[in-house]
Amino acid sequence: MNINRGIGLLLAAFLLMANPELANSQKIMTVIKNHSNLSSFAAALEANGIDEELSGNGPFTIFAPINESFDRETSGKNITSSSIRNLLLNHIMTGYATERNMKVMARATSMGGVTLVLKPGENPVKINNAEVLKMNIRAQNGVLHIIKGILK
Template sequence: MKYFQKIFRFALTLSLLIAFSDVHAQSILEKLKSNSQTSQFAQALENTGVDNRINQAGPFTVFAPTNAAFDKLSVGQKSDSNLLLNHILTGMATERSLRAMSDITCLSGKTISVQNKNSTNLTIESNRISVSNIKTSNGVIHIIDGVIK
């Protein structure tokens, strides 16, 4: 009997720890801001008010351009909310699920292409995914090496 009580206590403690860690998971915007590769994209989301859309429960999938790619845009493009919405879609699209897709519709209404060129290279509108499946409390982030225009 004591053996089962110990197992029960262990399982309860483990489930509470898991639940507690999920409560403190970072949101999409928090992850983007804290990542040195995507901080400029996060700033643009805040400046345009697009952050209000992705601060909701979600889930959302974000294709975040690197700072190097985002730097190439003009000031006007960086403040174009439709251009920023080209990088966001409703739902959780992990790398694995993206490999089964060919076209997806973003929050801007634009349909973008997904190319699975081989077993290792996955591109979104010809932009290579450099880091995939960054989990957040309200979705997933994939870092891409370009901007979806």
């Protein structure tokens, strides 16, 4: 490989990491809806109008629980609309927190006011007590991490 091509590839990789808009042109809500194992979370975001907030510029970091976790927490329970909204906001942060950023941050606060303890050094990686199944799914206006568990 010639040196110019190598430098070009390195520059392209750096730009993708530094500028999430180059990585994925879809808004974060679209990215969530494209994952079938997040359909319960996506439906709840839409039902509570949070999908509109997530179509803004952001950036947002979302720790989206898989259907199994979200349904276990919400199904068959008498949950008020304000409680479900708060539960959803517990999974959303303003800012752009990739796995790399989380190694520097020990804690963050969700839009729901919950302190998120970021544990990227553990195996598996955890956010509070929720296992992170997939990290760094980039969107135009943020980043998505898929979790097994609920953030409270």
